[in-house]
Amino acid sequence: MEYRFSNKIANLKPSAIREILKAPSDADTISFAAGNPSPEAFPVKELAELAQKIFEEEPVAALQYSVTDGYGPLRKAIADRQKKVFGIGRDFDNTIVVSGGQQGIELLCKVMCNEGDAVAVENPSFVGALNAFRSCGARTVGVPLSEDDSGLDTDALEETLSSNADIRFLYVIPTFQNPAGTTTTLEKRKKIYEICLRHGVLILEDNPYGELRFDGEEVPTLKSMDEEGIVVYCSSFSKILSPGIRLGFVVAPDPIAQKMVVAKQSEDVHTNIFFQILCYRFLTEYDLDAHIRRLRALYGKKCRRMLDCLAKELPPSVKFTRPQGGLFVWCTLPEGTDAAGFIRACVDKNLRIVPGVTFNADTEAPSRCFRLNYSMPSEAQIEEGCRRLGEVARQFVKS
Amino acid sequence: MEYRFSNKIANLKPSAIREILKAPSDADTISFAAGNPSPEAFPVKELAELAQKIFEEEPVAALQYSVTDGYGPLRKAIADRQKKVFGIGRDFDNTIVVSGGQQGIELLCKVMCNEGDAVAVENPSFVGALNAFRSCGARTVGVPLSEDDSGLDTDALEETLSSNADIRFLYVIPTFQNPAGTTTTLEKRKKIYEICLRHGVLILEDNPYGELRFDGEEVPTLKSMDEEGIVVYCSSFSKILSPGIRLGFVVAPDPIAQKMVVAKQSEDVHTNIFFQILCYRFLTEYDLDAHIRRLRALYGKKCRRMLDCLAKELPPSVKFTRPQGGLFVWCTLPEGTDAAGFIRACVDKNLRIVPGVTFNADTEAPSRCFRLNYSMPSEAQIEEGCRRLGEVARQFVKS
Numbered sequence: 001m002e003y004r005f006s007n008k009i010a011n012l013k014p015s016a017i018r019e020i021l022k023a024p025s026d027a028d029t030i031s032f033a034a035g036n037p038s039p040e041a042f043p044v045k046e047l048a049e050l051a052q053k054i055f056e057e058e059p060v061a062a063l064q065y066s067v068t069d070g071y072g073p074l075r076k077a078i079a080d081r082q083k084k085v086f087g088i089g090r091d092f093d094n095t096i097v098v099s100g101g102q103q104g105i106e107l108l109c110k111v112m113c114n115e116g117d118a119v120a121v122e123n124p125s126f127v128g129a130l131n132a133f134r135s136c137g138a139r140t141v142g143v144p145l146s147e148d149d150s151g152l153d154t155d156a157l158e159e160t161l162s163s164n165a166d167i168r169f170l171y172v173i174p175t176f177q178n179p180a181g182t183t184t185t186l187e188k189r190k191k192i193y194e195i196c197l198r199h200g201v202l203i204l205e206d207n208p209y210g211e212l213r214f215d216g217e218e219v220p221t222l223k224s225m226d227e228e229g230i231v232v233y234c235s236s237f238s239k240i241l242s243p244g245i246r247l248g249f250v251v252a253p254d255p256i257a258q259k260m261v262v263a264k265q266s267e268d269v270h271t272n273i274f275f276q277i278l279c280y281r282f283l284t285e286y287d288l289d290a291h292i293r294r295l296r297a298l299y300g301k302k303c304r305r306m307l308d309c310l311a312k313e314l315p316p317s318v319k320f321t322r323p324q325g326g327l328f329v330w331c332t333l334p335e336g337t338d339a340a341g342f343i344r345a346c347v348d349k350n351l352r353i354v355p356g357v358t359f360n361a362d363t364e365a366p367s368r369c370f371r372l373n374y375s376m377p378s379e380a381q382i383e384e385g386c387r388r389l390g391e392v393a394r395q396f397v398k399s
Numbered sequence: 400m401e402y403r404f405s406n407k408i409a410n411l412k413p414s415a416i417r418e419i420l421k422a423p424s425d426a427d428t429i430s431f432a433a434g435n436p437s438p439e440a441f442p443v444k445e446l447a448e449l450a451q452k453i454f455e456e457e458p459v460a461a462l463q464y465s466v467t468d469g470y471g472p473l474r475k476a477i478a479d480r481q482k483k484v485f486g487i488g489r490d491f492d493n494t495i496v497v498s499g500g501q502q503g504i505e506l507l508c509k510v511m512c513n514e515g516d517a518v519a520v521e522n523p524s525f526v527g528a529l530n531a532f533r534s535c536g537a538r539t540v541g542v543p544l545s546e547d548d549s550g551l552d553t554d555a556l557e558e559t560l561s562s563n564a565d566i567r568f569l570y571v572i573p574t575f576q577n578p579a580g581t582t583t584t585l586e587k588r589k590k591i592y593e594i595c596l597r598h599g600v601l602i603l604e605d606n607p608y609g610e611l612r613f614d615g616e617e618v619p620t621l622k623s624m625d626e627e628g629i630v631v632y633c634s635s636f637s638k639i640l641s642p643g644i645r646l647g648f649v650v651a652p653d654p655i656a657q658k659m660v661v662a663k664q665s666e667d668v669h670t671n672i673f674f675q676i677l678c679y680r681f682l683t684e685y686d687l688d689a690h691i692r693r694l695r696a697l698y699g700k701k702c703r704r705m706l707d708c709l710a711k712e713l714p715p716s717v718k719f720t721r722p723q724g725g726l727f728v729w730c731t732l733p734e735g736t737d738a739a740g741f742i743r744a745c746v747d748k749n750l751r752i753v754p755g756v757t758f759n760a761d762t763e764a765p766s767r768c769f770r771l772n773y774s775m776p777s778e779a780q781i782e783e784g785c786r787r788l789g790e791v792a793r794q795f796v797k798s
Contacts, residue, residue, distance in 0.1 A: 048454035055447035063641035135665040242462040266534040
């Protein structure tokens, strides 16, 4: 039988990154491609202790069906923590649990967009979000990041919202952006909020890396400025506890949160309740802040190592961002470089990096960029990987 | 700010059952409303042992990001078991892991239906599936179940498929149907397969209760007849292991499975990997069949108790089905009964049942039916609940 698929899915490609991660590898392969936490980053002993306690003390609650909006005590613990750490959450907001930040992103698009509606996105942006919007039948309209690493080009945002009446919301990762690694300045955040408010366009603020700052000063979240109920805030425990447990959350004006819950019910009924309880108990019985301080130190060290190696190995004409947190460095090859050839040459040297085209709102547009991850490789691998990158760069880039 | 939602979500109501379950209850409340496994049904000791082993032996694999189609060894173990138990799976099929059977249902609709397309469903049918189709912007077109409890009315199916060219697939629960508790005969299954094949319409066969037979003879699944690759088969570990862990699977022709994986990537990246590994180890290190035999004995006993009590308490004009497995009994009040008043009177007696309208393809259509669950209440609660039901029936039904 010939199968005919829905328009929105027929042309959707699997994430290039997930495909890269599935490719065969050997002991010599070095991957800067993943967005994974470091394998050293999981508090295994504590999680094991809690799991055992849950099986002893509340097994039925942890294994039975549960409510769609999330385990009540966890929702409250998350709301309290977001208030304390990021100044987030007003009377009109509600906090719900989702199956990873990814689900929060997809659900907002589902509840807001009819097929053919549009979502404005930073260009480049997180491919998982771009694909989520596409999987709902929405168009992605790219707004470029400024060349000076200050975040979204707000003039371009103004122009985009003025000329596209069907944009239902703007998706941004203001802090330690994926893939660019940059952080939007406070001034620009205020400007973004003002522009979106004026155009009646919601903001989806994705902040999965916000707790992973190892350098510089905190910048207030967009959600902390949200007096008018136009910001939906999405984050997760993937980068601070474990991504494998698929546990995220959304703080949104209650009418939006309610609709997201209705849509979530149809997707997976609820998020794995065992790990919701476990996460709640971790938040209340252990010291998450101390754990996060360890992660910050670990990632800060790895990032500085990567930046040092890149400075040493790459010709000056290859530009790269200097993140103050998060997981990624974003590199831009000089004009005229054969970027596709560059990527292939890295593959030939057993080095995996993610080509910039992956993150483009317009998948047909070219890119001279690539993304590097420093959380997953060891420091020795960072050093050796950058050495290989330097070899390829000296071959492809006229310095 | 006034929020404008997508058409598909704007009119979608939360599941009436989940709302009933959220209502306040006291010690005297008896619920026949849930679809939950019995609290005695969870193999807590075994799960606790395995969890501890996983934290000791493979913590990073169980906490790190994983692949979207599911943990390889689990996919193989599921495929092997489905082949052995239900004769399911041909060379053209693939087996993927999803976050509960609910996600499999929603994903098929997402990959097959544009907004406005239709899905044919048994009427009545599982409300979670109906809402999943609605949440994708699809219309649900009901095909009645036959009065003789033999399953779908196949003449009506022929007529429905002939007159609705936009039907993309037929959704059925042939074994221990939810809510009706009935099992489609082999003859009718063959007829359903033949009709759908002839019309070029896919079949989504949902079989969450198939392993829970406590009476009568096995009837082959539709998927076991699938020579032509027109059946997508969906099931889960919710009713045989734990619903709280949200672990289901789909066996589908590979091109369809691939598209479902792409769509799943955008919804939740992958299913909780810790419990995928745990489930795999349960399947290979413990005796699932012995566990299922215990469940069958437990539910068979509870079901017989409920049927005995209903026969004793209800006037003969109230009809009810006699399930050979699964979790539900379906009752039909005689014509002319005030069904809404009946339900309210049950609520007043602290008895929760699910009104039949909940399961209607057309939410505006009336229903004289209601659904009873026997897996969750104790035998004493079954007895007392049926007594209350009898009191209400004697008040509302002229015998």
